[in-house]
Amino acid sequence: MNLLSLEHINRVAAYPVVCNTQDGFFHFFTDGGVHYSVGFIEDDVLLSKESYQLIVANLNNRKSRRDRKVRDTIVAIVDEFFNCNNSTLLYICETGDNKQGIRSRSFEYWFSAYNRKSLFTTMSSTVVDREGVVNYATIILRNDNPYLSEIITEFSESIQALNQKPE
Numbered sequence: 001m002n003l004l005s006l007e008h009i010n011r012v013a014a015y016p017v018v019c020n021t022q023d024g025f026f027h028f029f030t031d032g033g034v035h036y037s038v039g040f041i042e043d044d045v046l047l048s049k050e051s052y053q054l055i056v057a058n059l060n061n062r063k064s065r066r067d068r069k070v071r072d073t074i075v076a077i078v079d080e081f082f083n084c085n086n087s088t089l090l091y092i093c094e095t096g097d098n099k100q101g102i103r104s105r106s107f108e109y110w111f112s113a114y115n116r117k118s119l120f121t122t123m124s125s126t127v128v129d130r131e132g133v134v135n136y137a138t139i140i141l142r143n144d145n146p147y148l149s150e151i152i153t154e155f156s157e158s159i160q161a162l163n164q165k166p167e
Helices: 006-012 068-084 100-112 148-163
Strands: 026-029 035-042 051-058 088-092 120-128 134-142
Touching: 006 068, 035 068, 051 068, 068 088, 068 100, 068 134, 100 120, 100 134, 120 148, 134 148
Parallel strands: 051 088
Antiparallel strands: 026 035, 035 051, 088 134, 120 134
């Protein structure tokens, strides 16, 4: 993954963003004191082409209200990722507290306001695990990705395989 420009992110982000040099994740605090961490880790499980998981974490577990500035800051970081990389971005909602549906809707809300969304293809799906927990997954990739159709096919087939119940 190519390095992202913190300077470029801060030119458009609604909250000041800093980069943790140890893990490469981006951090910011909201007006309400919520500490967010946003980063990208290489994904070699779901997709075979170069792909990264988008990680968005509320580090201090404070209640986060719907805050347009959070959306604008996260979108600024994601936008810089795509300015520097033509990789697939995979967003999987964390399920530990059963709020994955809310996270999925928040992510869709954030991306719906993105002013360059017409340059991207997104695909969302759900997988129900053996315990009946619904997992939400979304891929985002640039329309000029040379493997666009292959990635969409692979994602669809992976989701289908994960949803098949063992006999």
